[in-house]
Amino acid sequence: xxxxxxxxxxxxxxxxTPADRxxxxxxxxxxxxxxxxxxxxxxxxxxxxxxxxxLEPFWAxxxxxxxxxxxxxxxxYKVGELSPEEAAPxxxxxxxxxxxxxxxxxxxxxNSAKPFNAxxxxxxxxxxxxxxxxLFFTRNHLPVPAVDAASYRLRVEGPGxxxxxxxxxELRRRFPKHEVTATLQCAGNRRSEMSRVRPVKGLAWDIGAxxxxxxxxxxxxxxxxxxxxxxxxxxxxxxxxxxxxxADASGTxxxxxxxxxxxxxxxxxxxxxxxxNGRELPRDHGFPVRVVVPGVVGARSVKWLRSVAVSPExxxxxxxxNDYKGFCPSVDWDSVDFGAAPAIQELPVxxxxxEPRPGAAVPAGELTVKGYAWxxxxxxxxxx
Ligand code: HEM
Ligand code: MTE
Ligand code: MO
Numbered sequence: 001x002x003x004x005x006x007x008x009x010x011x012x013x014x015x016x017t018p019a020d021r022x023x024x025x026x027x028x029x030x031x032x033x034x035x036x037x038x039x040x041x042x043x044x045x046x047x048x049x050x051x052x053x054x055l056e057p058f059w060a061x062x063x064x065x066x067x068x069x070x071x072x073x074x075x076x077y078k079v080g081e082l083s084p085e086e087a088a089p090x091x092x093x094x095x096x097x098x099x100x101x102x103x104x105x106x107x108x109x110x111n112s113a114k115p116f117n118a119x120x121x122x123x124x125x126x127x128x129x130x131x132x133x134x135l136f137f138t139r140n141h142l143p144v145p146a147v148d149a150a151s152y153r154l155r156v157e158g159p160g161x162x163x164x165x166x167x168x169x170e171l172r173r174r175f176p177k178h179e180v181t182a183t184l185q186c187a188g189n190r191r192s193e194m195s196r197v198r199p200v201k202g203l204a205w206d207i208g209a210x211x212x213x214x215x216x217x218x219x220x221x222x223x224x225x226x227x228x229x230x231x232x233x234x235x236x237x238x239x240x241x242x243x244x245x246x247a248d249a250s251g252t253x254x255x256x257x258x259x260x261x262x263x264x265x266x267x268x269x270x271x272x273x274x275x276x277n278g279r280e281l282p283r284d285h286g287f288p289v290r291v292v293v294p295g296v297v298g299a300r301s302v303k304w305l306r307s308v309a310v311s312p313e314x315x316x317x318x319x320x321x322n323d324y325k326g327f328c329p330s331v332d333w334d335s336v337d338f339g340a341a342p343a344i345q346e347l348p349v350x351x352x353x354x355e356p357r358p359g360a361a362v363p364a365g366e367l368t369v370k371g372y373a374w375x376x377x378x379x380x381x382x383x384x
Contacts, residue, residue, distance in 0.1 A: 004030075006083045009053075016052035023079070026055045026071075030080035036073075045123050045355075049107050057105050061132050097143045097249075102283040105134040111203045115140040116284065119208030122354035126370045130181070131211035133277055138284045139186045139209065141254055141319070142246040145304050149288045154272070157309040158227035159235075166223075168288050171272065174226070175218035180269045182294035183374055184301055185210040187324050187344055190352065201333070207352040210374065215292045216275030220263050220308070223272060229310055231264050241315040242291050242302035255317030256300045256324075258293055258345065260310060268378060269294055272305065295378030297344045299324045314343060346377040351384065 007030050015023035015032070022034045033047065040047040042062065050058045059065040098114040108118035120135040131137075149168055156164040166174070188202050189209035224240070225231065240263040244254040262268045271292040274281060281287040286303030293300045299319055314320050325341040351373040356362050373384045 004078065005080045007080045008083050009086050012082075013052040016048075022048065022051045024050050024053065024055050025082060026074060028082045028086075029078055030082060031074055031077040032079045033074075033077045036077060043123075046127075049121060049124070053106055057134070058107065061134060062127075100146050101144045104138075104284070107135060108138070109206065109208065111205060115142055116144070117203050119206060120211065122207055122352075122357060123370075125208055125211070126354040126372060130213055130277055133213070133279060133282050133285070136211040136213060136276075136282075136285060137184075137186065137209050139188075139298060140246070140284065142248055144283050145245040145247075147245060147288055147304060152288050154289060154305060155307040156223055156227045157307065158224070158229050159310055160228070162228040164223075164227045168274065171218050171223075171274065171289065175222045177216055177275075178219050178269070178271060179214060179216045179275075180271055180292065180294060181212065181214050182269075182292055182378075183210060183212040184292070184298045185347060185350065185374065186298045187347070189350065198329070207354065209298075210350065210372070213276050214278065215271055215273040216278070217271040217273035217289070217292070219266075220270040220272055220291070221266060223308070224263060224310065227310075229260075229264070235260060235310075235312075238310060238312050239314045241307075241309045241311050241317075242300075242305060243307045243309075243317075244286075244302050245304040245306045252318075253306065254302065254319060255315045256302050256320050257311075257315035257317075257343075258296065258300050262293070262296075262345075272308075295346055295376055297324060297347050300345065348376050350374045350376065 012023045012025055012030055015021045018034055018037060021032055022037055024031050024033055037044045037047055101116055104116065104118065107121055107124060109121060110116070110118045117139055119137040120131065124135055125131065152168050154166045154171060156166065186205065186209040188205045190205060190207055191200060191202055192204040192206055194200055195204065220240070238260040239257040240260050241257040242255060247253045258270070263270050272289055273292045274289050276282065276285055281290060286305065289305045290303040291301045291305055320343050322338045324344050325338055326344055327336060327341055351371060353369060353371040355370040356367070373381050375381050
């Protein structure tokens with residue numbers, strides 16, 4: 001057989017639609033799968049998510065492809081090979097505070113690259129009940145901190161100056177592991193639709209700033225009791241303040257708080273999580289330890305957790321005091337008084353259709369509609 005033509009990744013990336021032909025790579029081989037798109041058992045929309053790029057990150061998530069017959073089928077569509085010089089990644093910029101951010105899955109829809117904010121495509125969000133870690137929406141306000149798990153310490157400040165300093169091994173060993181299936185949602189989910197009614201400031205999230213995982217970790221309740229916090233009504237109005245290891249140029253960390261009552265409630269199942277879907281937390285989702293507050297706005301589930309402190313006041317953080325608050329429609333940016341509104345905790349009912357997408361052409365006749373529904377507040381779905 002004659003040698004195959006050589007292509008660069010940039011050339012492959014020009015073939016992303018049936019009109020431009022649909023090319024993908026696997027290893028160093030290039031394939032034109034245009035004729036297979038409509039035949040794909042997983043549907044044409046899903047195969048097109050990989051158009052113009054590598055198949056590996058997608059096939060790693062959907063194990064149906066790790067069968068010899070799938071590779072055999074692909075071989076029929078080979079049209080070329082990648083140029084040998086394509087292997088080297090582009091050099092990083094060391095002056096860029098985001099240069100140390102982790103690699104991300106190519107399917108994520110990026111709303112902001114630095115800091116990284118991205119959501120899964122709708123049709124992958126409802127492909128599985130638990131969102132794969134690689135596709136879980138990401139909401140970062142700052143660069144991702146590089147944390148050394150071996151020297152990591154979590155500081156827990158109880159009342160009366162008592163404090164604990166816990167290594168990752170101590171957090172795992174001293175407290176029973178508790179698992180919770182919980183959905184996180186950013187307050188900005190579906191903001192792009194809201195902006196069609198009336199423009200609002202903030203990232204233009206579509207319907208994917210929401211994802212579900214099985215979280216594993218220590219109960220915050222158990223850790224607070226070990227730090228000397230008493231489960232009584234006398235501190236009923238107190239708060240638990242969290243700080244992250246991510247900080248802005250002035251050294252100010254991300255922070256947020258929840259009511260102490262929720263933190264101590266066994267039913268609320270607030271976790272200091274070190275596992276996500278059975279694996280250690282990915283860097284984007286708070287490695288090595290994050291808070292998970294089921295039913296509450298994502299902003300309170302502080303990632304890269306540095307400290308936990310019990311306090312009569314809410315967190316003084318910008319994100320607790322001057323962001324993540326709700327106002328009535330007559331308030332605008334000239335009249336807003338952040339001090340006048342409570343910080344968002346529980347979020348209300350949410351639901352959205354993931355398939356078909358708005359404006360999609362669909363065949364006449366019966367149609368399968370997919371979507372998600374979520375009750376908020378840690379409550380179960382009653383009806384959809
Ligand atoms: C199923 C081939 C790309 C998602 C399948 C199956 C084949 C196949 C043969 C059926 C497997 C079986 O049941 O034995 C291919 C080829 C691709 C490709 C040749 C690229 C050229 C993708 C991509 C995605 C994807 C990029 C995800 C974004 C799926 C899913 C199923 C599936 C979710 C399972 C469908 C179901 O049972 O619900 N694919 N695939 N595939 N594929 Fe792909
Ligand atoms: N924690 C830290 N330390 N820094 C952050 O920027 N973002 C918050 C929260 N915890 C954030 C954080 C917001 S607004 C949301 S919606 C969730 O993390 C998103 O969690 P995820 O990126 O794992 O989906
Ligand atoms: Mo958020």
